[in-house]
Amino acid sequence: MSTAQHLAAIDLLCSREFPAEHGRSGSGVGGPGYHIAELLTSDGFWEDDGTQWEATADQYDAERDGLSVLLADRWGAPQIFSLAGLFERTQGGDEVEDVSEPWGSLSASVPDLHLWRVDGRWIALGVSQWDKELPFQLLAVVTEIDPP
Template sequence: MTIARQLATIDRLCSEDFPAEHGRSAAGTAGPGYHLAELATSEDFRETDGAARAETEEQFEAERDGLAQLLARRWGPPEPVSLAALPERSARGEDIPEPWAALSAHVPDVHLWRPAGAHDRWVALGVSQWGSDLPYQLLALVTEIDPP
């Protein structure tokens, strides 16, 4: 997906209604109060070395940062937010709301905005990887649920 299409996807999700049930959507997944768009996905790493993984991670972080720069021109600088502590907080019994709980399982940090004119929604960009053999993904979250 080109950067123009990534921006168009984010813009569309900022104004689109949220579904009543969790499930797949045209952009990725969605549920009550959120849309999670898969903007780019790498190949898996089953037969590659650590250097290829590191290079791909750097590429996806650079793509996230480039997209963040474009969004910052519209909405101002993002707030960097670490999600790394959320799984531990959940394990101690704290109720972490969705989509933040699921996102924190595979996205360590996000760039976060609360853009004016986006219907009181949050927009977050992050780089995901579920495991060392699995692909990286550039994700955009649009949600009305406040971050924990």
């Protein structure tokens, strides 16, 4: 996908109704109050000494940052919102917190988001990477659910 296609996908997500049920769509996943679109997905399996993995991580961060610059022209500078603490609160221990979607699933694979508040909705960009052996994804999120 090109940058223009990424922007068009985000615009489409902003204009669509949220699904009534959790599930997959052609562009990602959604549920009551949110859409998550997979804008770009890398190849998986990293069998080198880590340099390819690092280069891909850098590439996906650069893709997110470049798209953020264009969105900042529309909506102003993004907030950088860390999900690390949220991830810790949802994992093991005596007091596991139940976090509403999309924030719970995002915290499992996205370290931080570039986040805007526009017309009563949150719009976010993040880079997801579930495990070193799995692909990177550039994600766009549109939700009416406030971050925890």
